[in-house]
Amino acid sequence: MAKPESMKVLEACRVAPAPPATTTSAAASETSLPFTFFDVLWLRFPPVERLFFYEFPHPPSSFFHSLLPKLKLSLSLTLRHFLPLAGNIVWPPPSPKPFIRYVPGDGVSLTVAESNADFNLLSGSEFPEAEEIRLLVPDLTVSDEKASLMSLQITLFPNSGFSIGITTHHATMDGKTSTLFLKSWAYLCSNIRESSSVLSLPENLRPSFDRSVVKDPSGIAEKFASFWLNQGGPNNKSLMLWNMKKTDQGKLIRGTFELLPSNIQKLKKSAESKLNNKAIHLSTFSITSAYLLNCLVKAEQTKHDKVLFIFSADCRSRLDPPIPSAYFGNCIGGAKAEAETKNLLGDDGFIVALEAISEALKRLESEEILSLAETWISDMETFGLTDTYRMFSTAGSPRFQVYSNDFGWGRPKKVEIVSIDRTGAFSLAESSNGGIEIGLVMNRTQMEAFSAIFLKGLSS
Structure with missing residues (x-):
């Protein structure tokens, strides 16, 4: 370029x-x-x-x-x-x-x-x-x-x-x-x-x-x-990469938002009050992702019938036997949460998203990685070739501790996952206040709508 x-x-x-x-x-x-x-x-x-x-x-x-x-x-x-x-x-x-x-x-x-x-x-x-x-x-x-x-x-x-x-x-x-x-x-x-x-x-x-x-x-x-x-084949061994640049969204801007520990605790208590002791996975990740999905769907007024949230989990400790934490390569497994768009747009959209993500996490914990891996390609074909789903995904992780990368001149002032401007994912990282930092790329109209919904939900 x-x-x-x-x-x-x-x-x-x-x-x-x-x-x-x-x-x-x-x-x-x-x-x-x-x-x-x-x-x-x-x-x-x-x-x-x-x-x-x-x-x-x-x-x-x-x-x-x-x-x-x-x-x-x-x-x-x-x-x-x-x-x-x-x-x-x-x-x-x-x-x-x-x-x-x-x-x-x-x-x-x-x-x-x-x-x-x-x-x-x-x-x-x-x-x-x-x-x-x-x-x-x-x-x-x-x-x-x-x-x-x-x-x-x-x-x-x-x-x-x-x-x-x-x-x-x-x-x-x-x-x-x-x-x-x-x-x-x-x-x-x-x-x-x-x-x-x-x-x-x-x-x-x-x-x-x-x-x-x-x-x-x-x-x-x-x-x-x-x-x-078989993609562009037969016998297509080309190493050229997919171009996922979005051309129909207008000028894109980057936004950074934060969920403080107090925000996450408030969302967790709100969920507990509405779940009536249902066994739901109330981790920082599930709370954060559910709240973001709810805000994003409302901000863009999603028209698709269903929403699919795809996220990954480190499999190093999930394999049998576990493999070294410093293993070089890829070792992430995919999980998917699905919900009706109309339910996410409703008053209990946060709870709907939380239940869907919790179910996906339960499947990830209960099934062997090898049995799940068999479906990854077929899922990619199914969900990638249909207009039924609006797909969301995540990039990064607070566990990476990216703000600790000090080369000798101090810690980073800011860390970005730039590639979310092409994949459409939202990024997650640890924040200096002990909470979660969220990165988004959207057009200005959607970003302003998201910001208003995000802040209103935390203040109500």
Whole structure:
């Protein structure tokens, strides 16, 4: 995407993994990492784009002489531990499914840019334009034959701050793995010394690449691969991604909202008073999501007959046996909650949404992941090809603790999941007040309607 006059690209380079830490270590050689069914599912989905704003009220000379070199060096050191991230996804003719291949000399694309846009506006909560934010994240390099796993962009706002934009291929990692990489990069950057570039990661940040921990006795990965082969096929092994950009909504803006702990507790008590001791899952996630669904449906006056809410859950602890928390790749399972639109638009829309989400969570807890996974592709075909449903989804998680990513210059001022402007999802993150931060992208009319409904519901 061409950058406008407000954005100037200063450098475009590739950062390769640092050499092994010791002279006795074997040099990195060509290597591959297979996909599991968790990965193949996301093969052509749009990438996930995250953006971190950091305050840096110093002259550009400090950025170029101190901050940027430190970020680059620590990135190279981090890639030493996350070697596959420097490689590419390939799907050669003999292979039944795609995989990651790293070849010595591969590296991660890094763009360094400078912007004269208003840093405080973009990193604030005053409804900045979605396209202005999008300029701060890079594109992935993708062709029919090869797709990069990750791209990065560091943008300087002179005398104000800088941002780090990260774009990741969804088939190679979920949010937990992406967060693991960012926390590792931040750890190494904040601990690096000019006199030494030999650093190790603490055990909780060391990625695990053991694919044998994900069992697939019924060949779900091959079934998912067969689905993709038949999209535009037969035998279509193209790695090009779906374009989900929405063109009929007018100019889009970004909004940030917050549910304080007191708000969540109030919503929980309201639910308990109306549920008459029914066994409903009253977690922070279910309360938050139900309230948002109710507000969103009312704000846009949804015309579809039914509403479908799709969300994911980390499966690392749900597999039998559980797999390491630092497992590298995708390991998320899908769940779906369904409700009649007319019921969500009613006075008890919040309770209707809460009951639907609770049922979805119960199914997720009671059924084996492998049995649920068998239906993911068929569900995608069913719900994606009908006009009956208005689909909503979520991105991110408060459990990722994204506001703890300190590279040595303080915690982020603001964190955005940029890609929700194309997927239509709402994002969730922890807030500084111990509550939940919510990110939305809508046109101004819908955003103002949502804001009014959101605030009214919390005050009544």
